[in-house]
Amino acid sequence: MPEKILVLIGTKKGAFIAESDGKRGSWKLRGPFCEHWPMNHVVGDPETGAIYGAGGNEWFGPAVWKSDDLGQTWTHSSEGLAYAAGDEPIKAVWSLAKRNGSLYAGVQPAGLFRSDDGGATWSHIEGLQHHPSRKDWNPGGAGLILHSIVTHPADEEQIWVGISSAGVFYTWDGGKTWEPRNRGTRADFLPEGQNYPEFGQCVHCLVMAPGKPDRLYQQNHCGMYRSDDGGKNWQSIEKGLPSTFGFPAATHPRDPDTLFLLPLNGDSAGRYVPDAKAAVWKTEDAGATWLDERKGLPQENCYAGVLRQAMATDSLEPAGVYFGTSGGSLFASANEGENWSEIAQHLPTILSVETMVVE
Amino acid sequence: MSNNPARSVHHVIARLPGVLIDLFPGAPRRVELPASTVKEMIDGLDALWPGMRDRMCDSRPAIRRHMNVFVDGEKATLETGLAPGTEVFILTAISGG
Numbered sequence: 472m473p474e475k476i477l478v479l480i481g482t483k484k485g486a487f488i489a490e491s492d493g494k495r496g497s498w499k500l501r502g503p504f505c506e507h508w509p510m511n512h513v514v515g516d517p518e519t520g521a522i523y524g525a526g527g528n529e530w531f532g533p534a535v536w537k538s539d540d541l542g543q544t545w546t547h548s549s550e551g552l553a554y555a556a557g558d559e560p561i562k563a564v565w566s567l568a569k570r571n572g573s574l575y576a577g578v579q580p581a582g583l584f585r586s587d588d589g590g591a592t593w594s595h596i597e598g599l600q601h602h603p604s605r606k607d608w609n610p611g612g613a614g615l616i617l618h619s620i621v622t623h624p625a626d627e628e629q630i631w632v633g634i635s636s637a638g639v640f641y642t643w644d645g646g647k648t649w650e651p652r653n654r655g656t657r658a659d660f661l662p663e664g665q666n667y668p669e670f671g672q673c674v675h676c677l678v679m680a681p682g683k684p685d686r687l688y689q690q691n692h693c694g695m696y697r698s699d700d701g702g703k704n705w706q707s708i709e710k711g712l713p714s715t716f717g718f719p720a721a722t723h724p725r726d727p728d729t730l731f732l733l734p735l736n737g738d739s740a741g742r743y744v745p746d747a748k749a750a751v752w753k754t755e756d757a758g759a760t761w762l763d764e765r766k767g768l769p770q771e772n773c774y775a776g777v778l779r780q781a782m783a784t785d786s787l788e789p790a791g792v793y794f795g796t797s798g799g800s801l802f803a804s805a806n807e808g809e810n811w812s813e814i815a816q817h818l819p820t821i822l823s824v825e826t827m828v829v830e
Numbered sequence: 831m832s833n834n835p836a837r838s839v840h841h842v843i844a845r846l847p848g849v850l851i852d853l854f855p856g857a858p859r860r861v862e863l864p865a866s867t868v869k870e871m872i873d874g875l876d877a878l879w880p881g882m883r884d885r886m887c888d889s890r891p892a893i894r895r896h897m898n899v900f901v902d903g904e905k906a907t908l909e910t911g912l913a914p915g916t917e918v919f920i921l922t923a924i925s926g927g
Contacts, residue, residue, distance in 0.1 A: 506849075506852055506853060529896045529923075530849065530885075530894065530896045530897060530922045530923070531850070531853065531884075531885040531886075531894070531897075532884060532885065532888060532894055534884070534885075547853065547881070548881060549881070549884045550880075550881065550884070552884075553884075553888075553889035554889055555889070556889060556890060556891060557890065558889070560888035560889045560890055561888075561889070
């Protein structure tokens with residue numbers, strides 16, 4: 472059994488950490504950290520034990536925060552995390568992904584940066600800015616944000632990113648060249664007959680199936696999709712879901728056919744859980760069928776939303792599933808979604824949830 | 831420090847806001863340092879506390895939108911000149927929610 476499990480929580484007013492032993496029965500909350508900055512994504516690196524936080528503060532701009540002691544102390548840096556003089560400055564860091572020795576950061580306005588020294592200094596992966604479609608990218612409701620970074624487990628040259636509302640883009644050469652990978656995903660908000668463009672789809676969350684790098688899932692503004700060829704083609708898997716709209720998607724730590732979603736009632740219907748009853752929707756057959764898991768979740772008067780980075784699984788057996796709400800509640804299941812309990816409440820708006828097992 | 835050797839560099843006083851100090855433990859609220867422009871003053875602060883420039887300035891480069899630098903009661907830019915002994919007040923905008 473692991474020594475402990477940490478749930479890393481990014482909120483509108485700082486980072487928090489919920490901590491439990493491997494049984495995941497009782498939880499202790501620590502925080503707020505990072506000087507109350509909005510923390511869009513807090514992630515752990517199980518190889519080093521470091522915790523990184525992607526933030527952006529209205530006064531002080533963007534930075535990546537880091538803790539080497541499980542949240543006790545923090546440093547911050549944005550050295551190199553900048554566009555060229557004269558260009559629109561970076562407002563915030565939105566997403567982080569660790570791959571071996573490299574840390575990737577997605578920023579607003581959309582761009583991708585890389586650090587090879589644990590977040591102390593950053594270099595711009597400029598190729599994405601040179602894609603011919605760049606001038607036509609338009610911001611979504613949260614801005615022109617690069618919110619999803621998916622790296623290939625065996626090939627560091629391959630990276631997929633999700634940008635709202637520009638779509639999914641893929642590089643096979645470490646970021647020098649990129650191509651859009653949105654075929655089969657809808658843009659319902661475009662005029663009739665123009666709903667399947669090459670780019671411009673509003674991807675909300677992009678994830679890779681474990682042990683199966685050609686399989687990607689995405690929750691989109693307009694539907695839920697699976698790809699089995701690295702994003703070249705997407706198939707709708709929204710049949711059986713209560714809505715085509717939602718933000719997060721979380722893969723199982725071991726089973727590529729299992730996925731967790733948290734559909735909301737619709738983009739113009741309030742963006743809270745359908746019928747004001749909270750449920751996580753789970754598939755165990757890659758999206759062919761869906762089951763709603765709601766034991767222990769609020770089943771009346773629940774007008775909460777769950778944002779794109781606010782759901783995660785852990786790597787334990789059985790897998791834990793976690794999500795945080797716009798109302799500041801953190802829910803956890805220690806048995807793959809079958810039973811739920813609220814492990815923190817009254818937090819600021821939860822922007823991200825990730826986990827790290829500490830051996 | 832000035833890049834122009836012909837220009838005399840004298841000392842000014844930077845008054846830093848508490849929320850900025852919180853990001854750089856050990857930094858004082860009042861700093862006396864050589865500078866003849868706001869930019870030079872901020873460069874000097876960044877040399878003392880690496881990263882402080884990024885918290886005050888964006889990459890345009892310009893003073894961040896929600897940061898205010900006041901010299902002699904007037905809102906300053908990076909190019910604003912500083913007379914010897916000038917007190918420069920760095921303030922955060924009233925914003926939030």
